[in-house]
Amino acid sequence: MKYKQSLKVLVVEDNLIDRRILESMLLESSDSTSLLKSSDSLAGALQLMSQYEFDIVILDLNLPDSHGEETLLKLNKQYPSVSVVINTGAYEDEVGLETLSFGAQDFLVKGKYNAYILNKALHYAVERKRVEAELVNAYRRLKDAQAQLVQSEKMKVVGGLASGVAHEVKNPLATLLYGVTYLSQKLSERDANVDSVMENMKQAIEKANDIVTDLLNFASLASVEKKKENLDEVIKGALSLVRHEFSRHHISVVKKIEKSLPPVMVDKNRIEQVLINLILNAVHAMPDGGDVTIRAYNRTLSEDLEDMPQLRRDEFKPGQEIVILTVEDGGCGIPEDKIDRIFDPFFTTRRGEGGVGLGLSVSKNIMDIHEGCIFVENKRDGGVRATLIFKVSTEKGGVPNGQEENLNRR
Amino acid sequence: MVKRKILIVDDEENFCDILRLNLESTGKYEVCVENDANNALFAVLHHRPDLVLLDVIMAGKEGPDIAIEIKRDPRLKETPIVFLTATVTQQEVEAEGGRIGGQAFVAKPSSLDVLLDSIERNLVAA
Numbered sequence: 457m458k459y460k461q462s463l464k465v466l467v468v469e470d471n472l473i474d475r476r477i478l479e480s481m482l483l484e485s486s487d488s489t490s491l492l493k494s495s496d497s498l499a500g501a502l503q504l505m506s507q508y509e510f511d512i513v514i515l516d517l518n519l520p521d522s523h524g525e526e527t528l529l530k531l532n533k534q535y536p537s538v539s540v541v542i543n544t545g546a547y548e549d550e551v552g553l554e555t556l557s558f559g560a561q562d563f564l565v566k567g568k569y570n571a572y573i574l575n576k577a578l579h580y581a582v583e584r585k586r587v588e589a590e591l592v593n594a595y596r597r598l599k600d601a602q603a604q605l606v607q608s609e610k611m612k613v614v615g616g617l618a619s620g621v622a623h624e625v626k627n628p629l630a631t632l633l634y635g636v637t638y639l640s641q642k643l644s645e646r647d648a649n650v651d652s653v654m655e656n657m658k659q660a661i662e663k664a665n666d667i668v669t670d671l672l673n674f675a676s677l678a679s680v681e682k683k684k685e686n687l688d689e690v691i692k693g694a695l696s697l698v699r700h701e702f703s704r705h706h707i708s709v710v711k712k713i714e715k716s717l718p719p720v721m722v723d724k725n726r727i728e729q730v731l732i733n734l735i736l737n738a739v740h741a742m743p744d745g746g747d748v749t750i751r752a753y754n755r756t757l758s759e760d761l762e763d764m765p766q767l768r769r770d771e772f773k774p775g776q777e778i779v780i781l782t783v784e785d786g787g788c789g790i791p792e793d794k795i796d797r798i799f800d801p802f803f804t805t806r807r808g809e810g811g812v813g814l815g816l817s818v819s820k821n822i823m824d825i826h827e828g829c830i831f832v833e834n835k836r837d838g839g840v841r842a843t844l845i846f847k848v849s850t851e852k853g854g855v856p857n858g859q860e861e862n863l864n865r866r
Numbered sequence: 867m868v869k870r871k872i873l874i875v876d877d878e879e880n881f882c883d884i885l886r887l888n889l890e891s892t893g894k895y896e897v898c899v900e901n902d903a904n905n906a907l908f909a910v911l912h913h914r915p916d917l918v919l920l921d922v923i924m925a926g927k928e929g930p931d932i933a934i935e936i937k938r939d940p941r942l943k944e945t946p947i948v949f950l951t952a953t954v955t956q957q958e959v960e961a962e963g964g965r966i967g968g969q970a971f972v973a974k975p976s977s978l979d980v981l982l983d984s985i986e987r988n989l990v991a992a
Contacts, residue, residue: 623923626952630974631881637978638888665975669955697960725961732957 463578464491464509468501469516469543474566478514478543481571488575498522498530505535511582512539514564517555525558532559539585541577561585618671625668633661670814673729680726680825684719684849687752687779693724694731695750701736706745714753720779720846726822727844730830733815734783734842740806741787741840749784754848766831767845777848784841789834798832869896870989873915875906875932876950877924885919888978895985903927907935910942917989922951933969946988948972956980 465482469475475494482489493508495501498521501513517527528540542555542563552563561581564574640654695709702709738748757764759774772778790798790805797803799820804813816832823830829845872895874882879901886897900909903924910918918936922929929949936942948970956973964970964984972984 623952626974627878627881630952630976631878631884633975634881634884634888634978638884638891641891661975669957672955693961697957725958728961729957 461511461579461582462488462490463511463582465489465493465578466501466504466508466510466513467492467494468496468498468513468519469494470496470519471516472496474516474543478574481574484571488579496520498527501531502534505531505538510538512541512578512585514541514543514578515560516543517551525555528555528558528560537585537589539581541581622668622672626665629661629665629668633658636661670818673814673818680723680822682721682723682826685722685724685727686719687717687722687727687781687846688713690722690724690727691731691750691752691781694728694735697728698732698735698739701739702748705739705742707739707742708747710747710749712749712751717752717779718754718777718848721849722826722846723822727826730819730822730844731781731783733819734844737815737842738783738785738787738840741785746786750782751784752779752781754779764845766843767829771827772829772845772847779846779848781844781846782841784835784839786839789838789840790832792834795832795834799830867894869894870916871896871898871913872917872919872985873897873909873913874899874919874950875903875909875924875929876919876921877901877903877926878921892982903929903932906932907939910936910945911939914942915945917985918945918947919950919985920947922949922953946970948984948988950974950981 467475467478467482469478475496479492479494482492491508491510493504493510495504496519498519501515504510505513513531515528515531517524519527522530528542531538531540540560542552542560543566544552544555544563545566549565552565555563561584562577564577569577636654636657640651643650643654691711691713701707735748735750742748755778757767757772757774757776757778764772794803794805798805799816800813803817816830820830823844827847830843832840832842835841872889874885874897876882876885876899882899882901886899889895889897898909898913898915900906903921903926906920906927920929920932929951933947933949936945936947950972952974954966954971954973956976959966959971959973959976962971964987970984970988972981
């Protein structure tokens with residue numbers, strides 16, 4: 457029989473005679489085996505597997521250093537993609553069958569097979585493992601797609617609700633705000649207490665408005681108008697909108713923007729919104745003041761993308777030109793047990809201080825719509841670094857006006 | 867100093883009452899109010915204000931439709947209009963330099979100073 461693929465085989469068998477039989481059977485048809493190694497212990501097998509890439513392992517379960525199904529489980533745990541065929545003693549059919557439920561592809565009973573059956577079993581086992589891997593992959597993709605669907609449905613519901621509620625709440629807030637403004641002018645008896653009550657009421661109204669505004673931003677991601685923009689300008693725009701926060705919190709802004717950044721296709725207002733979120737997070741991370749550092753530079757992704765492990769490989773290809781924008785603070789960082797949840801809607805580390813927990817969630821949605829990427833990490837020397845990745849527009853020409861693109865997502 | 871006349875068109879009576887008091891207490895404005903959106907054009911004709919503060923979402927008729935009616939009337943078309951509405955956020959208004967689609971906007975809620983500033987700018991422009 458001709459096999460379309462010759463296999464790289466590892467024989468793990470502590471009985472010398474059994475091992476020799478297997479080896480000679482495998483070598484009988486020279487085109488079916490391209491690599492053959494043997495070991496008489498599990499440790500030896502794992503050592504060989506770290507050196508070579510095997511298609512299949514013929515495994516005796518009872519070895520000097522491991523017994524029974526444990527042997528299979530240990531091997532599978534370290535090398536889940538390698539196919540395994542169990543070599544069992546005579547009259548051990550039941551044991552053999554049982555191993556199938558522990559992840560073996562097949563089992564052979566010693567003395568009851570020949571070279572022909574062995575080769576066929578090995579090729580079938582490898583093929584079964586390949587199909588199994590495909591199935592697992594397909595299942596995972598299906599699960600991902602389902603989760604995304606559920607998420608986007610959730611967003612739609614939250615979005616619709618939020619924009620309705622936001623509008624209805626803002627109107628009475630306006631009445632309250634002008635009412636308080638009027639009363640603070642007209643109160644005849646002025647003292648420190650009255651002033652502070654009035655000021656507290658105004659702040660409460662502003663806070664309620666901020667929360668509602670966040671909700672609204674969260675809800676209104678349906679229309680995005682992307683144009684060729686220079687990120688330097690977007691950064692300037694964002695900074696001008698939050699400047700008042702800097703003096704209030706004793707923050708200095710350090711800007712390190714590379715000259716002649718290539719333009720990117722973005723909705724300026726949306727990216728400004730992302731930047732404002734990141735900058736305000738940085739400001740709030742440093743209640744006693746400090747530096748907020750904003751960097752922007754461009755580069756080309758390397759062949760293996762290894763220097764950017766956060767990027768999804770199906771979205772970013774090697775050779776892709778990107779612009780990287782980072783916002784860093786010198787605060788105390790995000791607790792490690794919370795860092796996985798920071799993009800969840802309504803998750804906040806500042807509950808009770810005015811945080812509603814939509815800033816990063818909205819930012820992530822905005823970056824997704826831009827086919828970009830956002831990640832947040834704790835720096836080694838303390839503080840947090842938030843990173844935005846934009847693909848550089850490949851369209852030729854300068855910054856055109858009126859080239860608009862409406863995306864209807866969510 | 868001659869007081870400038872401002873017409874508030876908004877279907878929320880409480881809001882209009884309080885805003886009127888605020889504007890009047892500056893001593894600079896004479897304020898009239900119209901709560902019925904369907905009656906807005908008539909109110910502008912009747913009061914001939916120097917500026918209209920116009921809500922967007924109202925029962926009966928929406929602000930932008932009223933604005934079109936005002937602009938179409940040769941007697942009224944020069945009257946400046948400031949949309950005072952919860953349909954935009956102050957952040958959006960500021961990002962656009964106070965005008966959205968060529969129209970002056972003030973978000974609800976925003977401070978009285980922001981509103982007065984917009985009123986003055988649009989009165990001067992008239």
